[in-house]
Amino acid sequence: MNEPTPEQAVSELLDRAHQLGSDPRNTNYAGGNASAKATGTDPVTARPERLMWVKGSGGDLGTLKESGLAVLRLDRMRSLTEVYPGVEREDEMVEALDHCLYGKGGAAPSIDTAMHGLVEAEHVDHLHPDAGIALATAADGPQLTRECFGDKVVWVPWRRPGFQLGLDIAAVRRENPNAVGVVLGGHGITAWGETSAQCQENSLWIIRTAEQFLRERGRPEPFGPPVSANAALPAEQRHERAAALAPVIRGLVSTDNPQVGHYDDRDAVLEFLAGENHPQLTDLGTSCPDHFLRTKVRPLVLDLPPTAPLEEAVERLRELHSAYRQRYREYYQRHADENSPAMRGADPTIVLVPGVGMFSFGKDKQTARVAGEFYVNAINVMHGAESVSRYQPIEESEKFRIEYWSLEEAKLARMPAPKPLATRVALVTGGASGIGRATAHRLCAEGACVVVVDRDVESARQIVDELGGSDRAVAVAADLTDEDEVSAAFRTAALSFGGVDLVVNNAGLSVSKPLLETSTADWDTQHDVMARGSFLVSREAARVMTFEGRGGDIVYVASKNSVFAGQNNVAYGSAKADQAHQVRLLAAELGEHGIRVNGVNPDGVVRGSGIFAGGWGAQRAAHYGVRESELGEFYAQRTLLKREVLPENVAAAVFALVGGDLTHTTGTHVPVDSGVPAAFLR
Template sequence: MSDAGQRLLEDRWDDAKAASLDEPGLLLYRSNLLGADKRITNYGGGNTSAKVTARDPLTGRDVEVLWVKGSGGDVGTIRLDGFATLYMDKLRQLHDIYRGPDHEDEMVGYLPHCTFALNARAASIDTPLHAYLPFRHVDHMHPDAVIAVAATRNSREITKAIYGDEIGWLPWRRPGFELGLMLSRFARENPDAKGVVLESHGLFTWGEDAKSCYETTLRIINKAIAWFDAQTAGRAPFGGAAVESLAPEARRAFAARLMPEIRARIGADERKVGHFDDGAAVLQFVNSREFRSLAALGTSCPDHFLRTKIRPLVLEFDPATGSVDAVLGGLDAAVAAYRTDYEAYYERSKHPDSPAVRDGNAVVYLVPGVGMITFARDKATARIAGEFYVNAINVMRGASAVDTYVGLPEQEAFDIEYWLLEEAKLQRMPKPKGLAGRVALVTGGAGGIGRAVAGRLMAEGACVVLADIDAEALTRTEAEFAKAYGRDQVRAVTLDVTREDAVIAGFAEAVTEFGGLDILVSNAGIASSEPVETTSVAMWDRNMDILAKGYFLVSREAFRLMRVQKLGGALVFVASKNGLAASPNASAYCTAKAAEIHLARCLALEGADAGIRVNVVNPDAVLRGSKIWTGEWREQRAAAYKMSGDELEDHYRKRSMLKRSVLPEDIAEATYFLASDLSAKSTGNILNVDAGNAQSFTR
């Protein structure tokens, strides 16, 4: 079927581990094993269940309880608290109040009344699909190989050819109470069957214990994989290649140019974060002869198009003769045409009670020879949308190779996308954090102040690129933030801010990872202390290179990006009290810091017309966690004040008007304020965070 699909699924069940688990633990174990392979089910897709005997806390009697994946969960990462638990006897009683297919949505409102043991996890709309099957263990997966069967014009016949009577087939039906009854009826009428393929949807399998259910699921998927391999041996997928890919470096350079331009056109109402994928599966599809016709048909599985919209936006490009500038020249028309098409789809399909039309911009953008770009409200959602579309590509590859691929009918797709129950789920989602959808780059990101700033921005929902010249510290810091906030929210780039080529390349890498830039925190720094008569030209130049030239270079790149995006932006310079107040034996450092402040003022003037704000945070004596205070600077400043290095922090604290030490977290709080919409009407300002120093009062 595909290079990845030809590898059969591996049975990873460990009897020794399973022997130590109770029934809920075995359900969790099985779920995590299945969800770990995206060929079995996509992120958040599918669900698992087990019917468990438990002691009723009210009566003390044993009762049958359905454990089933709760609403919005992911089987690959779920924990026990992610399962809903419901009384089976109460679920069966719902039959008595069911008023038929025209009223099945109302049944979701009865599910909370069936809750066992006050479990707060909401039950999903798929609960009846598990409850009414007469088996203790049930898996509902979205395997690429099986959906490739389900999404063919002759899916019923192909299901029969592969599985005989072992696996049945049911026509498309939206998930809910009626589909649960259809599954129950199928199981009664086909007692020897081990599962069923749902047209345009996925696979149900079952068993009487956790291990046999797991093994059946793997065996049925592997049977489909092997069948496709036999049917498609020697055939070129998607009709063969029509174009060749650009070189890897050229693909990323193309994405770095294109992504901010897309973001400019889709991010005015809600900031979007991007993801770029030029993997083998994507390139095989976008380079193929059948690419455009298949992409236009849309996706088949409901889980796919809920993440990706019903179809992608194809950007025309010939890798052999075209240019990125030509693609950019047609981008306005392409984006506008997609919006118009989406609005027409909404008008054709809407019902009197449908929710208002949502964002009409594409989620998935496909470019021949280059790859796939996805945009969403955060990086994780953009990445997952891309993963879902790769699942859709795998489905189209298999289905089109053996039969005619069929996307879900437009009205059915709309009824899923604008389902009132789906709308209710969207309305329950927590309000986005203050910097959600924003992308920040922090220079000196592996140092004390830089780390604190990056952490503060990530805590408010921003994606952050850590830039630092210290590769070892950068790797360590990135790993710590990935553990704390998730891999999707942080990237790192080794960057020497004094080198023009390195700055340009570093910003391009940041853009390829996240799609653009909203916030620049220019914080990379050094410090030096020397009487002027012994200050060398090398010391002077080093201060100017890092603290003046470096700030200029990163600001210039930020301005270039922000003007392309047309979404405004915020630059925050981390300068120093020394930029306003002179200090003895530090002429090079003080002069360079003064240059930073004046550069910020100049840029505030230049950026105002584009909504680009530029402000300054002026720290003083931030010793804790600061890399510049771990070397000669500490001893040099101590010598200037005729004291030991250990006395410096207490000296600076007592010198301040408020008699308080200044910490990296204090600088981070000020930086967040100036980078966020809390200061949306402030530019050209200086915020001193120095515990009070009369010499540095701004005038």
């Protein structure tokens, strides 16, 4: 069989990575790596050159692109064995890999590069399947590996990922000609093959064989007998309880660094938390480095039944959080030395509530969601290990070595600086069009997660798609005049992101009529949506923000008409004046909780406006005696700057108020009207 060209090798590698990475049974998100070797032609010497392509640091197998591959000269990489200073200094080999890169080298080589380069096989996969890690973390792991695979898979005792582990696996490959892979104690699996297809086949054979072994040998109730007091609440009650607890938990876990939350109540989580042994298992912590780097050493677990009074649960969470932080500090002090990086934060990443579910946290929604997914992987691992043996993760000291690894610290240091609104959760009413749409886009672009609230939920969903999907935004249908629907919108925010700390009261509508033609229905409609609606939204926002205890921002999109007395506008102008004074009243009341309340006063925003498109534009144009298509320019010409106000201009003012520079400003209104002297604030 002819050796594949470099182009064929890369194509086969990417195809294999995508197939393996697309199935969560094979490996977790961003976990594992794959490689291929082939002979290329050195463009300088025109001589054949053995090359290796391997997934670089970061990235995900399921979505891997060629740009995510590191490319190395194999002879230089293997010659590092001659200068290897030993396991105590193996971290130095990571920098040495830079001197083995071919051409521009592609992505940065990962810590697992040696595992791929030193093994005498054309293709290598390193994966983190739940079934494989279950055997890797079983107390009888070596024996179970022999029983499961015979001589085709060899047990390798735990060793931190790095150059020495690559040497260990290379030795196993040389000494065990029948072997197609290894189980790495406490960690995962590695497989190899002479073709990409053979390597993939061997990887899948190891995983599926382990799964079958656990099914056939596993005993029932590996988490212990179910405890009736910890049984899952019915779905509606469970979600209501989760929404009530989420802001409290988010506030607690944001003690050191602000966090975004994710809630998960899948069956595997609820079953685990109902088991009698879940307190002991959670205390053992996770094992695979990919797991605990994202979930921390262990979770915080509420030790009350889901039916306990909410106030009691909140108080107990506060006690447990304080104890967790103290225990984490002791963990750090127990293992840190003079070369250890500073402690990054003592708050938990995973919080488990029996009968309710799991709350996971991170610097953004994706990080929070992925942390939760990793803990589900850990639950599956515990399930498998406990079903055939006893779950026995790696030692705490080893976890610390990886969590506070200088290489991990350097990786964190390379992360881009967070955006101004990173970790903030914004709720924007009337978010499906006009000013609301522009504001949702601006806040999201600045790093916030956004809850798009609108009566037109289909349009709101389109905005969510524009913003990047559920890791960035969610859509909620709500009639803001209805207390229950407003509360439901905030519950959705709590379940989606952990709470709300930035609210934009933007929803509005208008009818332009002279006083004598204005009906009580006209009056009530406008006041119900803008005055009553913003009151209900602000009241619920204040409840959530004070519960969370981290302050927040409430911004009203009022109008120049809140201070400008125009004709044929009594209902709209009065409702906007009501909103404007709500800003002052709430600023005075909520300041002690760190909640700032401000407003924006735009002039008529015609382009993209749902209000103007719904008839208001035609009414105002008729009032001023201009064509409706000329209304924006008409408004511009009556201003000092002669500029039309666009939705993006209002969104910019909202960001200016909440973006971090005006931390000492509350109770004010920012005009965005291009200069209307009659609307100057006095």
